[in-house]
Amino acid sequence: xxxxxxxxxxxxxxxxxxxxxxxxxxxxxxxxxxxxxxxxxxxxxxxxxxxxxxxxxxxxxxxxxxxxxxxxxxxxxxxxxxxxxxxxxxxxxxxxxxxxxxxxxxxxxxxxxxxxxxxxxxxxxxxxxxxxxxxxxxxxxxxxxxxxxxxxxxxxxxxxxxxxxxxxxxxxxxxxxxxxxxxxxxxxxxxxxxxxxxxxxxxxxxxxxxxxxxxxxxxxxxxxxxxxxxxxxxxxxxxxxxxxxxxxxxxxxxxxxxxxxxxxxxxxxxxxxxxxxxxxxxxxxxxxxxxxxxxxxxxxxxxxxxxxxxxxxxxxxxxxxxxxxxxxxxxxxxxxxxxxxxxxxxxxxxxxxxxxxxxxxxxxxxxxxxxxxxxxxxxxxxxxxxxxxxxxxxxxxxxxxxxxxxxxxxxxxxxxxxxxxxxxxxxxxxxxxxxxxxxxxxxxxxxxxxxxxxxxxxxxxxxxxxxxxxxxxxxxxxxxxxxxxxxxxxxxxxxxxxxxxxxxxxx
Numbered sequence: 001x002x003x004x005x006x007x008x009x010x011x012x013x014x015x016x017x018x019x020x021x022x023x024x025x026x027x028x029x030x031x032x033x034x035x036x037x038x039x040x041x042x043x044x045x046x047x048x049x050x051x052x053x054x055x056x057x058x059x060x061x062x063x064x065x066x067x068x069x070x071x072x073x074x075x076x077x078x079x080x081x082x083x084x085x086x087x088x089x090x091x092x093x094x095x096x097x098x099x100x101x102x103x104x105x106x107x108x109x110x111x112x113x114x115x116x117x118x119x120x121x122x123x124x125x126x127x128x129x130x131x132x133x134x135x136x137x138x139x140x141x142x143x144x145x146x147x148x149x150x151x152x153x154x155x156x157x158x159x160x161x162x163x164x165x166x167x168x169x170x171x172x173x174x175x176x177x178x179x180x181x182x183x184x185x186x187x188x189x190x191x192x193x194x195x196x197x198x199x200x201x202x203x204x205x206x207x208x209x210x211x212x213x214x215x216x217x218x219x220x221x222x223x224x225x226x227x228x229x230x231x232x233x234x235x236x237x238x239x240x241x242x243x244x245x246x247x248x249x250x251x252x253x254x255x256x257x258x259x260x261x262x263x264x265x266x267x268x269x270x271x272x273x274x275x276x277x278x279x280x281x282x283x284x285x286x287x288x289x290x291x292x293x294x295x296x297x298x299x300x301x302x303x304x305x306x307x308x309x310x311x312x313x314x315x316x317x318x319x320x321x322x323x324x325x326x327x328x329x330x331x332x333x334x335x336x337x338x339x340x341x342x343x344x345x346x347x348x349x350x351x352x353x354x355x356x357x358x359x360x361x362x363x364x365x366x367x368x369x370x371x372x373x374x375x376x377x378x379x380x381x382x383x384x385x386x387x388x389x390x391x392x393x394x395x396x397x398x399x400x401x402x403x404x405x406x407x408x409x410x411x412x413x414x415x416x417x418x419x420x421x422x423x424x425x426x427x428x429x430x431x432x433x434x435x436x437x438x439x440x441x442x443x444x445x446x447x448x449x450x451x452x453x454x455x456x457x458x459x460x461x462x463x464x465x466x467x468x469x470x471x472x473x474x475x476x477x478x479x480x481x482x483x484x485x486x487x488x489x490x491x492x493x494x495x496x497x498x499x500x501x502x503x504x505x506x507x
Contacts, residue, residue: 003048005149006137010034011214012239016153018146021045026122032216033099033133035066036075038126044118044135051111056140059106060147061120063092064099066129073128077102080119081110089123092130099133099213105140133214151292152191156241159185159249160215162234164279166222169229179222180280182234183250185242188259189271192291201225201282207232213292215239225282242274252278255301255444255465261451262460270451273463275299294454297461299447304465306439309351313436316344329436334401336364338432345421346436347383353414354440356389358407361420362435363397369428371397376423377408379415386419396426401434 009016013029026040034042048054065073076089086104093100110116118137122130136146161183165176186194193215198208209220215236222232247254254276260267277284290296315326317339326346328335337346356379363371374393378386390408397404418438425431444465451461 003046003054003137003139005146006046007146007150008042008044008135009150009154010132010134011154011216016150018149018153019046027132030131032212032214033064033131036120036122036126036130036132038075038122039124040130041119041121042132042135044120045115046118046137048111048113048116051108051113054111054139055108057106057108057111058138058140058143059086059104059118060134060136061102061104062099062133062135063102063120064131064133065092066131068128075126075128075130076123077130078121078123079104080121081106082112082117083119084110086110099131106137151193154215155187155191155193157239158187158193158242159183159240159246159276160236161238161249162218163237164232164234166230166232169221169231176233179232181237182280183252183276183278185246185254185274185276186287186289187242187274188297190291190293190295192293192295194289195292196288196290197277198288199277199279199284200286201279202285203282205281207279208288209234246276250276250278252276252283253445255447257447257463258466259461259463262462267460267462270461272466273299273447295452297449297451299449299461299463301445301447303442304444304446306357306442308354308356308438308440310348310438311351312349314347315339316346317341324432329433331435334365334434336432336434338364338370338430340430342425342429342431343423344431345419348418348420348436348438349383350416350418350438353381353416354438355412355414356408356418356438357412357441358405358439359390359418359420360403360405360435360437360439361397361433362403363400364432364434365400367428367430367432368397368400369426370430370432371426372422372424372431372433373426374422374424376421377406378419378421379412380417380419381415383417387413387415389418393424403435405439 004019006019008020008022011032015022023043024034027034027036027042036042061079063077065075067073076091078085078089079087086106092102120132134150136150138145161181164179164182166179167174167176184197194211196210200206203225205223205225207220207222209218209232211218217236218234220232222230254274257273259270259273261270275287277287286300288298310330313326313329315337318325319338319340324336324338326337329337359377361372373395376388377390379389380386389412390406392406420436422431446465447463449461450458452458
């Protein structure tokens with residue numbers, strides 16, 4: 001490979017650099033960019049291992065010309081490689097609020113083995129400032145590689161805090177008033193920064209905002225719970241990587257979800273989603289976003305399903321010849337289980353040991369004298385030794401296909417097997433039920449929504465809460481993440497040492 005991913009990101013101080021060393025002349029950091037005065041320059045030194053492998057380089061310079069009062073501004077830019085001019089007095093569009101990507105073809109013949117120099121100059125005739133946001137260089141057949149590496153590195157700092165302000169809608173003469181800070185973190189392991197974010201609180205308040213590409217500020221709208229609309233803006237106050245301490249930054253809940261994507265007629269395991277939005281108001285119930293790669297998603301939070309999966313059931317007796325076996329108890333349809341005995345028991349096996357908090361019985365289609373009246377629910381670890389958990393007597397089901405829920409009066413242990421021992425019916429010579437289900441205590445919030453990758457159609461998206469783990473014992477994903485960060489750090493150190501060695505060789 002001719003050279004590594006090469007970029008200079010001036011949206012933060014110190015600048016983010018890869019395979020690069022930067023010198024400024026007549027330039028200063030200005031919050032989200034480097035501002036060059038007339039005659040100012042930025043020189044970027046980068047390493048090339050074998051220029052013979054690189055016939056041409058794609059150079060992208062992201063820049064903007066500052067305004068001159070009501071005028072568009074004027075700051076022509078020149079680009080030089082090894083002192084040879086690639087572009088001279090290029091007039092970058094000015095007067096706007098968004099930087100422009102200026103793309104150049106750099107001939108491979110200008111490159112040399114070792115240290116190469118790229119220089120961006122603002123003309124001596126400039127009447128306003130030239131604002132540089134970032135520079136990337138790539139072999140022509142790998143265009144975009146350095147930008148992807150830059151955004152991936154920037155996305156490591158994915159916990160954002162903004163100081164915010166509000167002013168009434170359609171009241172441009174009104175003063176901005178300080179509002180609660182905004183803290184958010186959205187990560188589904190795609191290493192891409194958000195471009196837009198929207199959310200709705202449980203009290204009905206809603207917000208929708210859009211970020212400057214370097215994440216330095218945002219602008220949007222806020223509608224309070226009473227329906228009053230406001231302009232909404234924020235300035236970046238803090239930005240840091242996600243860590244185990246992130247949840248300590250706020251009283252709001254940081255959600256972690258196991259996720260699945262729905263396509264091809266089934267559900268498929270996807271990346272873990274971490275989600276935190278805290279604007280000082282009520283907890284959020286819906287979040288929408290679009291990232292800088294064009295991917296978008298929507299999640300609607302709701303209590304996690306507490307229903308327990310039952311993998312099997314056996315009955316002391318059943319009318320299997322009539323299609324009224326015990327397996328019907330697990331079906332979500334109007335079938336039933338029937339036994340020609342006045343008493344019976346049903347043994348259920350769960351997918352995993354579970355501390356059942358409640359259970360539900362659904363009466364069958366006919367003959368209410370077949371309904372259970374007295375019963376005991378028991379739990380077992382091995383299916384042989386049983387522990388009584390809940391006893392009922394004199395219960396009634398006034399309607400057909402009526403579901404009644406029964407809560408255990410105390411917290412039970414987790415059992416794999418549960419037995420419903422029916423000791424009396426409502427007076428008939430048979431016992432029947434349409435359905436039996438079990439539930440555990442809700443374990444947090446789940447979500448339902450959709451996800452849409454850039455240039456693709458929307459797909460189903462859903463998630464269930466990640467079980468909390470002790471922070472004293474590192475989890476496998478956490479160890480893997482820390483190792484990956486260590487590898488990246490060592491790689492950066494190696495690149496820095498290689499650049500230093502190259503400079504020493506020159507001297």
